[in-house]
Amino acid sequence: MSGEGTYYVPEQSKLPIFASIGLFITVYGAAGWLNGGTPTLFTVGFIMFAMVLWSWFSIVIKENLAGLNDAQLKRSYVWAMGWFIFSEVMFFAAFFGALYYMRNISLPELGGDNTTNEILWSGFKEVWPLMVTPDMAANGTSATVVGPDINMSVTTADSIFTWLPFWNTAVLLTSSFTVHFAHTALKNNNKKGFNLWLGITVALGIIFLFLQAAEYIHAYAENLKIHHGAYGTTFFMLTGFHGLHVTMGTFMLLVMWLRSVLKGHFSHEDCFGFEAASWYWHFVDVVWVGLFIFVYILG
Amino acid sequence: MAHGPAKGFSRWLYTTNHKDIGSMYLWFSFAMFLLGGVFALVIRAELFEPGLQIVEPGFFNQMTTMHGLVMVFGAVMPAFVGLANWMIPMMLGAPDMALPRMNNWSFWILPFAFAMMVSTLFMEGGGPNFGWTFYAPLSTTYAPPSVTFFIFAVHIMGASSIMGSINIIATILNMRAPGMTLMKMPLFVWTWLITAYLLIAVMPVLAGVVTMMLMDIHFGTSFFDAAGGGDPVLFQHVFWFFGHPEVYIMILPAFGIVSAIIPTFARKPLFGYSSMVYATASIAFLSFIVWAHHMFTVGLPIAGELFFMYATMLIAVPTGVKVFNWVTTMFRGSMTFETPMLFSIAFVILFTIGGFSGLMLAIAPADFQYHDTYFVVAHFHYVLVPGAIFSITAGVYYWLPKWCGNMYNETMGKVQFWLAFIGLNVTFFPMHFVGLAGMQRRVPDYNQFFADFNMISSMGAFLFGAAQLMLLYNVISTIMSGKKATDEVWEDPEGLEWTVPSPAPYHTFSTPPPIK
Numbered sequence: 001m002s003g004e005g006t007y008y009v010p011e012q013s014k015l016p017i018f019a020s021i022g023l024f025i026t027v028y029g030a031a032g033w034l035n036g037g038t039p040t041l042f043t044v045g046f047i048m049f050a051m052v053l054w055s056w057f058s059i060v061i062k063e064n065l066a067g068l069n070d071a072q073l074k075r076s077y078v079w080a081m082g083w084f085i086f087s088e089v090m091f092f093a094a095f096f097g098a099l100y101y102m103r104n105i106s107l108p109e110l111g112g113d114n115t116t117n118e119i120l121w122s123g124f125k126e127v128w129p130l131m132v133t134p135d136m137a138a139n140g141t142s143a144t145v146v147g148p149d150i151n152m153s154v155t156t157a158d159s160i161f162t163w164l165p166f167w168n169t170a171v172l173l174t175s176s177f178t179v180h181f182a183h184t185a186l187k188n189n190n191k192k193g194f195n196l197w198l199g200i201t202v203a204l205g206i207i208f209l210f211l212q213a214a215e216y217i218h219a220y221a222e223n224l225k226i227h228h229g230a231y232g233t234t235f236f237m238l239t240g241f242h243g244l245h246v247t248m249g250t251f252m253l254l255v256m257w258l259r260s261v262l263k264g265h266f267s268h269e270d271c272f273g274f275e276a277a278s279w280y281w282h283f284v285d286v287v288w289v290g291l292f293i294f295v296y297i298l299g
Numbered sequence: 300m301a302h303g304p305a306k307g308f309s310r311w312l313y314t315t316n317h318k319d320i321g322s323m324y325l326w327f328s329f330a331m332f333l334l335g336g337v338f339a340l341v342i343r344a345e346l347f348e349p350g351l352q353i354v355e356p357g358f359f360n361q362m363t364t365m366h367g368l369v370m371v372f373g374a375v376m377p378a379f380v381g382l383a384n385w386m387i388p389m390m391l392g393a394p395d396m397a398l399p400r401m402n403n404w405s406f407w408i409l410p411f412a413f414a415m416m417v418s419t420l421f422m423e424g425g426g427p428n429f430g431w432t433f434y435a436p437l438s439t440t441y442a443p444p445s446v447t448f449f450i451f452a453v454h455i456m457g458a459s460s461i462m463g464s465i466n467i468i469a470t471i472l473n474m475r476a477p478g479m480t481l482m483k484m485p486l487f488v489w490t491w492l493i494t495a496y497l498l499i500a501v502m503p504v505l506a507g508v509v510t511m512m513l514m515d516i517h518f519g520t521s522f523f524d525a526a527g528g529g530d531p532v533l534f535q536h537v538f539w540f541f542g543h544p545e546v547y548i549m550i551l552p553a554f555g556i557v558s559a560i561i562p563t564f565a566r567k568p569l570f571g572y573s574s575m576v577y578a579t580a581s582i583a584f585l586s587f588i589v590w591a592h593h594m595f596t597v598g599l600p601i602a603g604e605l606f607f608m609y610a611t612m613l614i615a616v617p618t619g620v621k622v623f624n625w626v627t628t629m630f631r632g633s634m635t636f637e638t639p640m641l642f643s644i645a646f647v648i649l650f651t652i653g654g655f656s657g658l659m660l661a662i663a664p665a666d667f668q669y670h671d672t673y674f675v676v677a678h679f680h681y682v683l684v685p686g687a688i689f690s691i692t693a694g695v696y697y698w699l700p701k702w703c704g705n706m707y708n709e710t711m712g713k714v715q716f717w718l719a720f721i722g723l724n725v726t727f728f729p730m731h732f733v734g735l736a737g738m739q740r741r742v743p744d745y746n747q748f749f750a751d752f753n754m755i756s757s758m759g760a761f762l763f764g765a766a767q768l769m770l771l772y773n774v775i776s777t778i779m780s781g782k783k784a785t786d787e788v789w790e791d792p793e794g795l796e797w798t799v800p801s802p803a804p805y806h807t808f809s810t811p812p813p814i815k
Contacts, residue, residue: 007474009395009806012305012313016404023458024411027451031415034447034517056400072473076397079469087461087503094507094537098522106530120525135526145519145527227519230528237514 008068015056022049061265061273074272081276085283088245092287095241099234099294103128107230110134129153129299133229148228152219152235153299164218165296168211169288172246175204176285179253179278187268191260198257198274201281205250212243238295245284252277303805312407315399316805317384320406322702324381325695327409329771331373332688334417336764338366343726343760349747359743360428361420367431371549372456373413375687379552380405380463382694383491385702387467389796389803390485392476392812397469401462408459416452419445430741432542435523435534439515446516450509457502464495464502471495476795478814482573485794487555489576493583494551497544500587505541508534532597539590547586549683550650551579553690554621557643560697561625563792564640565632571624578617585614595666604663611661615654622651637789638712642693645720646685653681656731671741674734680727684763692719692770699774700788704802705781711773718766725759 025045033039063069111117111126111134124137129151135143150156157163179201185193219225219235226236256274259265266274304310304319311323341362345353354362384402388395396402419426424443427433438446471492475484484492511534514520521527523534554575562569569575591599591607599607625647634640656678660666669675700706729752734740738749745753784801799807 007394009399010315012309013315013400013403014313016400017312017407019404020407020411023408023455024415027455028415028448031447031451034513035444073397075473076469079472080398080401080465083465083468083499084461087465087499090500091503091507094504094511094540097537097540098507098511098533101530101533101536102528106525106533107528109530110525110528130528133521133527143526145521145524226514227521228527229521233514233520233522233527233529237511237520 006070006072008063008070008073010063015052015059019049019052019056022046022052025049061259064270065265077272077276081279085279088283092238092241092290095234095238096290096294099238102230102234128231130229130231135229145227145229148225148232149223150219151224151231151299152215152296154297164211164215165292168208168215169292171204171208171211172285172288175201175208176282178204179281183275183278186266186271186274189268191264191266194266195257195261198253198260202250202254202257205246205253205281208246209243209250212239212246215239235295235299238291242284242287242291245287249277249281249284252280314403315395317388317396317399317402318702318803318805320396320402321381321384321386323406324377324384324409327406328374328376328378328381331369331377331413333767333771335366335369335374336767338362338369340760340764342366343757345743346745346753347757348754349745349750351744354743356743357425357428360430360741361426363741364427364430364433365417365420368416368427369413370683371431371545372453373409375549375683375691376460377409378691379491379494379549379687380467382487382552382556382691382698383467386698386796387470387488387491388474389799389807390488390794391471391474391479392795392808392814393470393474394806394809396466397474398466402466405459405463405466408455412452412456412459415448415455419443419448422448432538433512434538435512435515435531438534439512439523442516447513450513453509454506457506460498460502464498467491467495468499476808476811476814482576483814485555486558486569486572486575486579487552490551490555490558490579493579494548497548497551497583497586501541501544501548504537505545508537508541511537532594535594535597536590539593540587542593543590544583544586546679546682547582549687551582553646553687554579556690556694556697557625557646559794560639560643560693561628561647563697563789564637564643565629565634566790567628567632568793569624570627570630571620574620575624578620581617582614585610585617589614592661592663592666595663596670608661608663612658615658618654622647622654637696638707638709638716639693639697641713641716641720642689642696645716646689646693649681649685649689649723653678653686656681669734671739672734673730673738673740676740677727677730677734680723680730684723684727689719695770695774697789698796699777700781700784701796701801701803703778703781704784704800705777706784706788707773707777707781711769715766715769715773718769719763722759722761722763722766726756726763727759729753729755 022045026042026049027045029039029041029043029045033042107126107128107130109116110121111124117124121134121138124132124134131147131151133143133145133147135145136147152165154160154163154165160166178197182194182197182201185197224232224235226232256266256277259273304316305313311319314320341354342359345351345359384396387393422443422445424445426443426445427438427449429437429442471484471488511520511522515522515524521529523529523531525531558569558575589607589611591603592611595604595607636644656674660669660675660678696707696712733749733752736749738745786800787797788801789797795812796803798812
């Protein structure tokens, strides 16, 4: 709360309408593509949308460098980023909720000693990870929804050190520390240290994504796919959305790193772009810890 | 900063001005209100008599679905956001919204989202026909192919809502004039702060549930398919975890509007300001723990039924505090009954009736009888039409002179009020009776037994529709050529918005005003 009377209200801008058109073409194209069409419209829309966002962010950066942003406007950005991350938390909450519901409510009901089990899914037993779906138990070889051949749970690992999710956890948790070291270095006016630690963080993000891709390739090779019942559904939806967010987070940090290395942006008192990206990074890290516990360890 | 609006149509496309954006939201929402109203009249025309006369049952289902979706997401929510855009910066003494470009983006997503949603009516297999609550498996296994477009329309309108809410929260927390402490803010601002919080908390959950639908439809996941270990009831849980707070998203700003209007025309300060704030916060909190009262008949365990029944009844307490405060504000006030006040008083009375039928529905064993009948339809239309729609109308009449500088036609306003008031009661009151007698909702044909009440309802609906055209006429003629309004407009109203000239200048508070 303040009122310096200098709050920057931008002039008319073409960004919002073009962003809307780009977003509209993207989703309209995506829906048409999923309904049996071609990806052309989706691709066009996505490129347009990405270009608008690119120029939007560059304009915001230029305004900041030109000194148009007073302390009050910067607080608006801080609030906005914080609430955006809260909205992301709630998005993941829906999927964690679905996992909880399946494991604690729907599967015990389907496999329980009740008429649902007796009449519809006779022979189904509730075991997690769900390798035998209710459909397989009741209908044998004529089942349409079949379970996976393998799962990624900790119980399937020979040793914790050959278990890929362990290394993924190590990589991601380390990256949360390195991004914090980068922040500390920046606050101490140590730009070299900042570039180094941020570069390491980006590298760790990319390593995580490679490991996650290896995990998916392994899963698909060994017949664990997204349509393989409740386990395939929750495993791929939770890790998939997380991976998507790590990709975005890595991209954000990479842009921050390039801005710092190539353009010399960020100082100890003006670095919110970096800070916002690092908050986002800590957020995807926390989500991973949730995933690690509920999908892999207790999975 | 430019001193006036830009010329031509590009003003509206490129604007960053909260007043321009507020006006666009309001006009868009009124257009959607008329469209959703036409869908409702198709429904009422079909139900005028028993038997099938006007539309096919499949199209009837599309009409009930689209009526609900358009009214909730296209009419009520954008109207409140439009009022927020217009009023919150003026009420706080702020130069504009905190993030003006994102503000315009939030708006411009909506016309595209609704064009996409309404276009599904013309696609092969027709538009969404599974009810506005789009329960799986009706919306997955048995849905028309256009459901994919519906899902993405929900995604982008959700993005619009989240960005709009972030903007409102940032504005309220960061843009207040010096001295405008939180507990000095007008209640409309308070209710919007809490509403925006609810929106950010639940719109992502809606995005999650439509994503689950999308995956079940196109990628063979088993969220809502028992064959793979999922459960259609999971859909209902996730949907109503969004859906119940959504209900309050559509009513909390209404509380704020009415709390601004009643003190002005009772010529007394609002009774119990701080209790209003706490009551609003309590309602918001409770909205997260009552969702399963929409699902009493799906086979919840008895402990669940009891928990959700009692939690739901608790909501009557903070709501009762509010009704008590409005009545007490009017008590021994020197009241006059201009159009905004008429709509506000009708709000208090009729919303309370809707609240009472809500209490009846909250009783789990009784709900087994009422579930999915016209009693439910009567209940939620009594809270939404005299709740959301009347409060928005009251707000438009109350602030319109400030927006355009001209006074509306009071006589026409009062006539419009009485037509709307009579129309709505004639439409929705008989629904209580046919519902209790067992008429199901969302069915195009019915037993002859219900014929008389349905005919009355249909006549009321057309009267109510006509009243809205009168509102449109009154607003347009006020903007074009009303008599000049004073700066205060009303007699000694409270709030910073009345300290600036009428019409409010394009940029209101470039420097923050002093706060008493």
